[in-house]
Amino acid sequence: MYQEAIKKYLAQHNYEQINLKAVLFDMDGVLFNSMPNHAKSWHKVMMRMGFGLSEQEAYMHEGRTGADTINIISRRERGHDATDEEIKAIYAAKSEEFNRCPPAERMPGAVELLNKIKEEGLTRMVVTGSGQVSLLERLNKNFPGIFQKELMVTAFDIKFGKPNPDPYLMALEKGGLKPNEAIVVENAPLGVQAGVAAGIFTVAVNTGPLPDQVLWDAGANLLFHSMPEFNEQWEKLRDSFTF
Numbered sequence: 001m002y003q004e005a006i007k008k009y010l011a012q013h014n015y016e017q018i019n020l021k022a023v024l025f026d027m028d029g030v031l032f033n034s035m036p037n038h039a040k041s042w043h044k045v046m047m048r049m050g051f052g053l054s055e056q057e058a059y060m061h062e063g064r065t066g067a068d069t070i071n072i073i074s075r076r077e078r079g080h081d082a083t084d085e086e087i088k089a090i091y092a093a094k095s096e097e098f099n100r101c102p103p104a105e106r107m108p109g110a111v112e113l114l115n116k117i118k119e120e121g122l123t124r125m126v127v128t129g130s131g132q133v134s135l136l137e138r139l140n141k142n143f144p145g146i147f148q149k150e151l152m153v154t155a156f157d158i159k160f161g162k163p164n165p166d167p168y169l170m171a172l173e174k175g176g177l178k179p180n181e182a183i184v185v186e187n188a189p190l191g192v193q194a195g196v197a198a199g200i201f202t203v204a205v206n207t208g209p210l211p212d213q214v215l216w217d218a219g220a221n222l223l224f225h226s227m228p229e230f231n232e233q234w235e236k237l238r239d240s241f242t243f
């Protein structure tokens with residue numbers, strides 16, 4: 001069943017095969033179960049600012065940079081962009097709210113999958129819209145020996161956030177990779193759109209409250225329902241790339 005999805009991708013992009021060298025991981029909702037905290041924090045802070053943003057809607061914006069999310073809500077509710085000062089203030093308040101939440105756990109299955117991928121000699125990259133300064137430290141603490149600073153793309157590296165392909169194109173550049181030498185792992189519709197727009201085979205892992213169809217509609221090449229399921233299916237998928 002994986003071969004069908006792979007063949008479809010190859011035909012669309014005119015590639016002979018996926019020559020897998022790297023796996024590009026989104027962070028929130030894939031490596032950490034942090035999305036409930038993010039959604040709650042966004043909702044609380046936006047309410048305080050007099051903006052309407054439900055937790056459910058926060059999941060639809062997942063993957064955007066903070067500035068993009070704030071401007072979309074500002075345009076909708078006030079008809080214009082937020083000022084740079086407002087963006088800074090709102091993002092700071094949101095980060096403060098988020099940091100007050102209990103620290104998000106590692107996503108079950110993530111460390112097992114990453115260790116396998118490392119043992120197989122594949123490159124591991126993180127591609128996130130997040131701009132937290134302690135990001136690498138946290139990744140190293142939770143996933144020892146898996147990630148390197150030079151092989152990460154964060155909010156500091158990019159001009160355009162997801163769903164723009166920019167973050168994933170930057171990852172290909174940093175990793176010295178062609179689109180058919182990597183796969184993307186994403187949990188959010190905008191993240192899936194970004195991976196697909198970068199021309200990369202994109203695996204959706206639906207770890208949140210949105211229906212699967214939202215991720216299929218975003219263009220996902222494959223879909224798993226949890227990280228443990230993806231981990232369990234990993235060998236089968238990896239072998240399907242070299243049929």
Ligand code: CA
Nearest residue numbers: 026028029188
């Ligand atoms: Ca995510």
